[in-house]
Every structure is written in C-alpha cells, then in structure tokens.
Amino acid sequence: MNVLVSTDWELAGSFDMPSGNEVIAKVDIPNPTGKFPLELKAGNSIVLAGANGAGKTRLGVFLEAACPADKVRRIAAHRSLVLSDKISAISLDRAMKGLQFGYIDGEAGHRTGHRWQNKPAVALLNDFEFLLQALFAETSRVAIQHLESRRTSPNEPPPETVLWRLKTIWERLLPHRKLRLQELGILVVPDAASTSDSTSEYPGSEMSDGERVIFYMLGQCLLIAPGSIIIVDEPELHIHKAILGRLWDAIEAERNDCSFVYITHDLDFLVSRPTATKLLVTAYSAEPRWQIESLPNDTGLPERVLSELVGSRQPILFVEGRRGSLDTTIYQSVFPHYTVEPIGPCEAVLHAVTSFRTNPSLHRVSAQGIVDADGRSEDQIAYLKGRGVFILPVAEVENLLLLPSVFKELALALHFSDLEAGDLLAKLTIAVMEEATKDLEKASVRFAVRKLDAELKKLAPAAKTIAELSQKFQASVQSLDPAALANDYKARLSTAIQSKELEKVLLLYDNKGLLSIAAQVLGYKSREELADLLSRLLARNDAPIKAAINAVLPTIA
Structure with a gap:
C-alpha cells in the first residue's frame, strides 16, 4: 500500500511501506x-x-x-x-x-x-x-x-x-x-x-x-x-x-x-x-x-474465559450452566471468596479445572469445580474429587432448595411457623414422589443415554488411527448394555421413591421442573417468582437460607 503523506508532511509522491514484521x-x-x-x-x-x-x-x-x-x-x-x-x-x-x-x-x-x-x-x-x-x-x-x-x-x-x-x-x-x-x-x-x-x-x-x-x-x-x-x-x-x-x-x-x-x-x-x-x-x-x-494460547479454553480469569485475585470456581441463571446466583452467594465462572457441561468444568492446574502459565491460579451428581458411582466421585471437581448432593443444582434442611429454612424465611414448615415439607415430599413415579421410565432412559454418550465421547481422544477407533468402538459397544444401565437406575430410584427418601430421590432424579412444584407448595405461581425471592434473600449477608445451602454443599479445599 502507498500513502500520499510523508514523514515531514511534505507531499513527495508515494512512499513504500515497511515490510511486514519489521x-x-x-x-x-x-x-x-x-x-x-x-x-x-x-x-x-x-x-x-x-x-x-x-x-x-x-x-x-x-x-x-x-x-x-x-x-x-x-x-x-x-x-x-x-x-x-x-x-x-x-x-x-x-x-x-x-x-x-x-x-x-x-x-x-x-x-x-x-x-x-x-x-x-x-x-x-x-x-x-x-x-x-x-x-x-x-x-x-x-x-x-x-x-x-x-x-x-x-x-x-x-x-x-x-x-x-x-x-x-x-x-x-x-x-x-x-x-x-x-x-x-x-x-x-x-x-x-x-x-x-x-x-x-x-x-x-x-x-x-x-x-x-x-x-x-x-x-x-x-x-x-x-x-x-x-x-x-x-x-x-x-x-x-x-x-x-x-x-x-x-x-x-x-x-x-x-x-x-x-x-x-x-x-x-x-x-x-x-x-x-x-x-x-x-x-x-x-x-x-x-x-x-x-495470555496463554494453548489451553483449549475460550479466550474470553482466559482473559477474564487469569488475572483473578480470587480462586476460581468453575460450575455448570450459564451466566445469569439461578444456579450461578446460588454459587456466587455461598462462595463469595471465589470467582464463579459458568462454563457449560460437566466435561467443560473438568477440562477448565485441569487446564488451570496443569498449564505452566496458569497453575498459579487456584481453580476448583462443582458439577451435578448425575447418578455417578462412588469411584467416579472419588476420581473427580481427585481432579479438583466436587459433586453436588442433587442431580440438578436448583433442587438444592428442595433438600429438607434448605426447604424448611426457605419456608421459615416466608414467615411460616416451624409446624407449618414441617407440613409443607411433607406435602413437597409427596408431590416429588408422585412426579418421580410418573417419570420413572423416561428418567431411566435419560440416565442410560447420558452414560452411553459419556462412554462414546472417550473414544476419540484415545484412538490414533481409524482401525484403532473402530476396534475401541466395537469393544465399547460390547461392554455396554443400555437396558442394564436403565434397569439398574430404575431399581435405585424406585427404592428411594418407595421409602420416601427425598434426599435420595433428589440425588438420582434429573428434573429441573421440581422447583416449580416447590414454588406451588410454598404458595407461588411459578418457579420464576420463587427464584426472584431467593435472589433477594441471598443478597443479605446474614440470611439463614444462605447458611442452610452452604451446609449441604461439598466442602471445597
């Protein structure tokens, strides 16, 4: 490219530009x-x-x-x-x-x-x-x-x-x-x-x-x-x-x-x-x-996430979900000394925590993660904890509000008496059990599909050639029994329903709609109204509901 203005601002025809990277x-x-x-x-x-x-x-x-x-x-x-x-x-x-x-x-x-x-x-x-x-x-x-x-x-x-x-x-x-x-x-x-x-x-x-x-x-x-x-x-x-x-x-x-x-x-x-x-x-x-x-460029993480977090003066907590959601509000409230970063599904949380812990230019930044329970086995929970990723006591983070100790505190915050809070909890338990019973078959299928998807996702990083990919795929298919996965989950969830173990059902059952049931039990028209109330309660430093939620969350070290 040529320009018409010289360095001393005297017009002298055109000028050759410096070569690239000079x-x-x-x-x-x-x-x-x-x-x-x-x-x-x-x-x-x-x-x-x-x-x-x-x-x-x-x-x-x-x-x-x-x-x-x-x-x-x-x-x-x-x-x-x-x-x-x-x-x-x-x-x-x-x-x-x-x-x-x-x-x-x-x-x-x-x-x-x-x-x-x-x-x-x-x-x-x-x-x-x-x-x-x-x-x-x-x-x-x-x-x-x-x-x-x-x-x-x-x-x-x-x-x-x-x-x-x-x-x-x-x-x-x-x-x-x-x-x-x-x-x-x-x-x-x-x-x-x-x-x-x-x-x-x-x-x-x-x-x-x-x-x-x-x-x-x-x-x-x-x-x-x-x-x-x-x-x-x-x-x-x-x-x-x-x-x-x-x-x-x-x-x-x-x-x-x-x-x-x-x-x-x-x-x-x-x-x-x-x-x-x-x-x-x-x-x-x-x-x-x-x-x-x-700014490191070899982490595999979104550039926006890196630029926002590398200079953080607080430890980082990667969570599932998206910005502005109720779960982010909960995390930011009960973990005020962390920079909470929603980053997507469980795999993204694990990848982000691993990147910050292993990349030489990032390891000085303390990073942990929290993910939903999602029916994980004890071995899987132990593995993730060893990688700095902790597991919720519920299958969906919003359902923390339905755990007995949290729900009772929420009822008390709405000026119900202790006796009334106990009656509301009993009503909630019945409603959740009825919903889980109606959804038992579909929930079992969803669980099996997630497990199959997780196993198949492991194939691509492990295989180096087409032949190896095919071999691993065949071996994986032979080792997986969708019906067995679904039936095992169905039996565990059925047992929890029959014994009316609310905590166990919430641990296994992946239904975000349960928060709507909780809202109706408490006299609200929608989950959005309840979420708005919760946001206002959590904004108070001395809110008992905040301590109740904190008590049921895993201890992050």
Missing part, C-alpha cells in the same frame, strides 16, 4: 521481576487487557514516551468528539503538527504540554479540528498537484486522497449513509437505496457518536506517518459491537505498515482480534511498574 520499536516495561520486553512490529497488533484500575492507561502513556516522538500516536479514551462545521484552512504541515503535538508550530517537546496539558494520563484529548484541517489540507494539496500535472498529462487519472479513502471505508461500514464532501465541510446524506427520503441530510456536526468516532478513528490512522505506532485506549468506545471488529480489521488492512497497541477492558474486543498478541495487565505501582503477562 521492528519499529523495542520497549522494556518495568515489572516486579525486572523487565517485560515488548517488540512493536509493522503489521502486528497487541491488545493490553485488564480490569479498571490495573494501570493500562498509564502503560499507554509509558509506551508513548518510550517510542520515537515522530513514530507514535496515542489516542486517549478521554477524547472529545465535537466535530465543527466551521473549519479554518491551514497548511498541511501545520495541521499535522497540531494533530501530533497539540500545537500548529509545535515539535516533539511540545506534546506533553500542549496535546496533554501536562496530564497525559487524564487530559481530555481535543484534536478533532486538527484532524479535519489535516484531511482537507491534504485533499487541497493533492488536488492542486493533480491540476498542475493535468496541464502536461491531460489523461492522468485522479489520485486518491486520504479523505476519499476515509469516505469509502466509512460508507462501507455504514451502508445506509453517504458522506458528501464540500470545500471545508461534510454533509451526511441517506443512501438512496435504503430510504425514500432524499432530503434528510445533515451536517457532520450532527453525526451520531458512533458515526463521529468511526470518522475520527479512520482519520487518525489513515493520516499517520508510515511505519508508526498507533496506541488506542478503549477502541470500542461508542462503536456498536456489530461494526467494531470490522472497523479495526479495515484500519489494520489499510495501515499494515504500522503497529497497533489497543488498551481495553472489553473482552468482546479482545476476542475480535484473533491474530493479536494478548497481554494482561493486572496491577500497577508508582515506581512505575506493571504486573503484566502474556
């Missing part, structure tokens, strides 16, 4: 053990991720100061997006100095005082006018040169200005809008194909936040000198998730001569940069020093 700068970041080396290469990008307060912005300031002044541009998160319709025309050289240093007659030494008002970590960046002046000045210069060239070469094709490239990309990202360029201004007009209203144009100053920030980011990155380092704090700000990845894909493709450093706490943005080097910033001290580490 090192633009090397920076040693101070950390508690010495230095964290960072290479900034052309065509490569780095994402600095971390929680609020981890020192990411100050690291961006450090990188800006450590890189050559004429080869770095930092775009702060705290930035003004005011776009004026009244632009004063100045020369390209002065506009570019204003954009780079905050002062139209400035040099590198003026950047801290003028661009950052001597507060580079917190100052409001206000350079949109310089950006517009530079875009229109570059367009004017190219147009004048082209007019002069046409006098001797009438057939010379028109050149492409930076502003025209910006317009092309902007319209590709926002296809329902078009930019109409004027002498020193911009109009936004609707795309004729997407609306019948051809009169609803508006000036650039009335663009939405998203429209303006896309324009701004494109202008900043397209105007910068070849082979530069572009540091962008909160690149996701004001940009819709559907466009975010495409915007930065387009910019990186246009400026593959540059090195990009993104600073973010948005995990969706981090995941949108699949080829970037990911670094986690977890802490900062004023020496300055940063705790910083690479």
